[in-house]
Amino acid sequence: MKIGLEIHVQLPTRSKMFCSCPSTGAEGPNEHICPGCMGMPGTRPSLNKAAVEIGIKLARLLNCTVPDVIWFNRKIYFYPDLCRHYQITQYETPIGRNGVYHLGKKPIGITEAHLEEDPGSMTKSGDGALIDYNRSGMPLVEIVTDPDISSPAEAREFLTSLLKDIRHVIDLPDDGERSIRCDCNISVGKERCEVKNVSGLKNVERALTYEAVRQTKVLQSGGKIVRETRHYDEERKVTTAARKKEFAGDYAYVLEPNLGVINVKGIAGDIVTKESPQGMVSRFQKEFGIEEKMAKQIINTSMKLAELFEHIARKADTENAVKWVAGPISSNWKILESQMPGRTDGLTDIIIQYKNKMINDVECSMRLKAFITGGTLSDMEKNGADLDALIRKAVSDNPSVIDDYRKNEKAANRVIGAVMKQTGGAYSSSDIVEATKRILDEML
Ligand SMILES: [Zn+2]
Incomplete structure (x- = not known):
């Protein structure tokens, strides 16, 4: 069994990633928004340096190689929680690459860690949906592991240990709002499925366990695993097929022209990283x-x-x-x-x-x-x-x-x-x- 995780960690900066909206303390929906994080025409992003600094700390924690310079890309897709219709992320120059995390004696490879902004959040309501853009533009680091994890229990153990280290190294407060979200890739045979957007460590283990059993049953009965994206239903504790797996090629990536090239080497020199x-x-x-x-x-x-x-x-x-x-x-x-x-x-x-x-x-x-x-x-x-x-x-x-x-x-x-x-x-x-x-x- 092979499991790889994509872990989204919300960074504890005071303001959002590309505008000066506060990152915490909103009492109701759509309170902490501005033309910038709403993607209004004519606005330009300006980079929050604190997010880059925290990104460097996380990359170091994961023993990644940190490049001398980085830039950002636009990942273009349509979804209502993303009102610019592109997300600012890193495609070519992640803040960290080729790292490793030691879970006891077992090394878990880290493919990369990149900086990106969060989209808004959407909840279904009757026939329509309600969208809250407070989260839009919040800074994230997405950590992508190699498929080195060999069981759902090990995935949970890895996340528990990693989260503890992350909290310590970047002073991440221990609260639910800022807890991590994971996309979980799992294959029992040759083909893998991805369970999107699972929050909480317990749910990650449950979703992976369900998926491992489901894939095993399909293969035992002579069926074939279809590469697809699935959702985890927390109430029913099952995964269900969503849309067809999107490959990186399905998105269009272009350079984000407004942020330019950022000199990470200059910033990294001044950062002291706490030991995890x-x-x-x-x-x-x-x-x-x-x-x-x-x-x-x-x-x-x-x-x-x-x-x-x-x-x-x-x-x-x-x-x-x-x-x-x-x-x-x-x-x-x-x-x-x-x-x-x-x-x-x-x-x-x-x-x-x-x-x-x-x-x-x-x-x-x-x-x-x-x-x-x-x-x-x-x-x-x-x-x-x-x-x-x-x-x-x-x-x-x-x-x-x-x-x-x-x-x-x-x-x-x-x-x-x-x-x-x-x-x-x-x-x-x-x-x-x-x-x-x-x-x-x-x-x-
Ligand atoms: Zn804003």
């Missing part, structure tokens, strides 16, 4: 030699936690970064997150003391907890629950003590001595003796 979560997972594996699962666990918790991990791994070492970040720091992350990166150095210092054997691991754990919760060490030490934790730790460091204690109560002294040494007078000896006996009795 998926990129960070690969780098952590390579740079710190940690397992993919561990890298993902840290990075998926929070990018800030990942930055803290990196800091500790560089200042102390990887082993301690894993031990303390995946342990006590992760489990108190809710408290810490809002205070980062301000407290990075304090946490790192405690771990360096442990690395240099100035404190043992119970002390290190207590100090980290105290530092995170803003309490002092003595507060923690006075807390009975933590005395119990220290005793349990001393027992588990020395497991033979339980059997010895069964034979002779004096064996408890080994634990009592160890705990007294660690806490250095913070607890009275009678408290330690009493608690140790209670805990050992429970363990018998």
Whole structure:
């Protein structure tokens, strides 16, 4: 089975792509429109540079080659939601080409990523249709993958991971309005069908699954798959044939003369691209030699936690970064997150003391907890629950003590001595003796 996706991502610019209409906040239909995005005669588009900048960031995220110069084309077709009767898009010089996205170990080829404007939106109403041009002229990047995806579930996994990276790299807000739309190409045998305009990750998986089953049944019964465009009916959860597949040749493309040639090289030089979560997972594996699962666990918790991990791994070492970040720091992350990166150095210092054997691991754990919760060490030490934790730790460091204690109560002294040494007078000896006996009795 071969699946390729065409993914439309709406870009988070403040204004539309070729005019100054705002891109968000319309309360009703046809509020954010002007003669430009309505395609009135005599108007000329002017390019929103922010859209090109975001396009470059996405192209880099997808490891694409970004050309030095780009230009735009008019894709000419008739449809009521497109009142100019052509869409401004990129045909010859996509902003990115020949990229690859690594889904774990699997590379998914990226044919290209190009900039284009969205048409308006049309809803059927009785015998006619209602058209809202608020969306007309909104900036998009269309990402076209190679047919490298091998199942509907993998398509969903790819989109989930990609969307997460996209949101992070271009600060895309997590809202439904701006979520992605996909055209899904799928072939079970030789011929493929395209399911147009599916929105939402769940629907992409469902539409592809339906289509895979349908195509398989047609082939099994000796039929032939007809190359066609299909629609996904969200309510009935089926795909239905629409018009005959349009080939690129069915559209007329001409140069858009009003925008000229854009110097991307000049713009690209000034753009700093944030590292994506998926990129960070690969780098952590390579740079710190940690397992993919561990890298993902840290990075998926929070990018800030990942930055803290990196800091500790560089200042102390990887082993301690894993031990303390995946342990006590992760489990108190809710408290810490809002205070980062301000407290990075304090946490790192405690771990360096442990690395240099100035404190043992119970002390290190207590100090980290105290530092995170803003309490002092003595507060923690006075807390009975933590005395119990220290005793349990001393027992588990020395497991033979339980059997010895069964034979002779004096064996408890080994634990009592160890705990007294660690806490250095913070607890009275009678408290330690009493608690140790209670805990050992429970363990018998
Ligand atoms: Zn406008």
